[in-house]
Amino acid sequence: MPLPVHLRQFLASVHPYDSLSEADVDALAEVCEARDFTPGETVFAVGDTATSLYIIASGEVDVTDETGVQISILGPRNSFGERALLRGEDASRTVTPTQDTTLIVMPAETLFALIDAHAPVARFFDRRRPPRTDQKDLTTLPVEQLMTRDPMTCAPETPIRSAAGEMHAKRISSICVSDAGGFRGIVTLRDMNGKVVAEGVDPAAPVSAIMTDQPLTLGPQALVTDVLHLMVERGIGHVPIVEGADLVGIVTQTDLTRAQAMSSADLVGRVAKAADAAEMSRGTAQIPDLLVQLVEAGNRHEVVTRLITDIADTATRRLLALAEAALGPPPVPYLWLACGSQGRQEQTGVSDQDNCLILSDDVTEAQMPYFADLAKYVSQGLDTCGYFYCPGDMMATNPRWCQPLRVWREYFRGWIATPNPEAQMLASVMFDLRPIGGDCSLFEDLQQKTLAEASKNSIFTAHMIANSLKHQPPLGLLRGLATIRSGEHRNQLDLKHNGVVPVVDLGRVYTLQGQLSPVNTRARLEAAQKAGVLSASGGADLLHAYDLIATMRLEHQVTQIKAGDKPNNYLDPATLSDFERSHLRDAFVVVKTMQSAVGSGKGALG
The missing domain is CATH 3.10.580.10 (CBS-domain)
Structure with missing residues (x-):
């Protein structure tokens, strides 16, 4: 099959080779070779020695991991093979054309020479998210x-x-x-x-x-x-x-x-001193502006979300204090906890409420209305401040999530003993619990004992792993990126449910496997790597992938805020450059690979 265009012209049109001089493109075309492959013919397989980089000129290839699980389908102008080359490892994937396909084969030594001599090529093949240096006054x-x-x-x-x-x-x-x-x-x-x-x-x-x-x-x-x-x-x-x-x-x-004065500390101070929810909301209304400022100042995504979450924590504690002032002192000790993104300290410009109440076992039935009123006061105040009600009713206003400690212990025991789909969903959310206000002694050993008990139950662990695979990275179409096919967000990527959430779910699995205490996703990945639950290379890959996806999500929200729009998690990949699209696809491929490793029972150490 002849190339659809001349080899030199094709290479000159593909990023990052479009950044080379005409002479360099000529030299590159001299050493590259066009090869034709038929459907089902193996380009290379798991365990093969890596010798070349492949660029798809026409056709399509199927990429699977060592377990045979499909990672992605790649079309024209995508490349593959660089992972093994840059690591000096044998291939960890099998690539097979799904139709007549023409590949441009670039020798490994040529790729290395280009990386050494040309910064744009080096940046393209550095799959880590580069640190932001554009600090702005x-x-x-x-x-x-x-x-x-x-x-x-x-x-x-x-x-x-x-x-x-x-x-x-x-x-x-x-x-x-x-x-x-x-x-x-x-x-x-x-x-x-x-x-x-x-x-x-x-x-x-x-x-x-x-x-x-x-x-x-x-x-x-x-x-x-x-x-x-x-x-x-x-x-x-x-x-x-x-x-x-x-x-x-x-x-x-x-x-x-x-x-000039606005900072997370400034907003925390204003919220902490607010006389009521209405006054508090005037402070939380500035969170989008703070998000823009923090991201454009080059702060890492986990720092930005931590600072944004601190404001929600402060609002919750202030509302608890105002509720006690209005309702009187609590009849027994209680603890207000956050779960979801607030629990993990990962809130962005779009946040709902996920919370619950643990009460002292001394509470009586006659005292329960006090805590129902407390929950209603705080949840309504949070809604006034822009933290909308949880669509799944995972809130302390739901009597199910406002219970004595003994009931919470039974909840966790039941979810572990009978890991049905609902139990898996609830257990996943509850693994993200973090105390916000009240008597922290009510939670001191609950999490650790639950983790220890859950990790010993192989059926529960298997269900937890299966649950973590429900949200898949968007791979397969549109140069490797599969967009939403219909509805309001057609042709867009969901950077939350198909980007961040798969990594969050993996973090929970590693937490269970290693009985780790961190709740924040990035902290979980680092702890899993340190504890040996994640290999050094697998952990590094997943951290880099997560950093890129989470950062791109924040940058997308900042773009929307600056345009006067409400931030969301839906990104049109057509707005990305070839460079950004390629790196995002590679990040999704890493996440898919780690999911495959967990799903195959091999963990992340292979």
């Missing part, structure tokens, strides 16, 4: 990342009194004036005081009578430092941001102060 950020979008506006004919009422109700220091022709001007508290109070302008007059006409403005691509310089030089406290004739935002001195 506030003053160098584009103003569109800081401005308040959709600021309060009114028409020029609006009465001054009405505009003042709006400003007072919204607790803002300015209101912009716009009409059908676009942005007209701005009225600030200084205008109200100086022209209405001091000079006696009639409050019934239109705001156009006191507004600053054609004020100084900037475009959304200006830097924050431009705003600072303008404010200092001209002595103003408000800078409208316009694009053409349209008002798109505003930056005030308060915005600058808040952004």
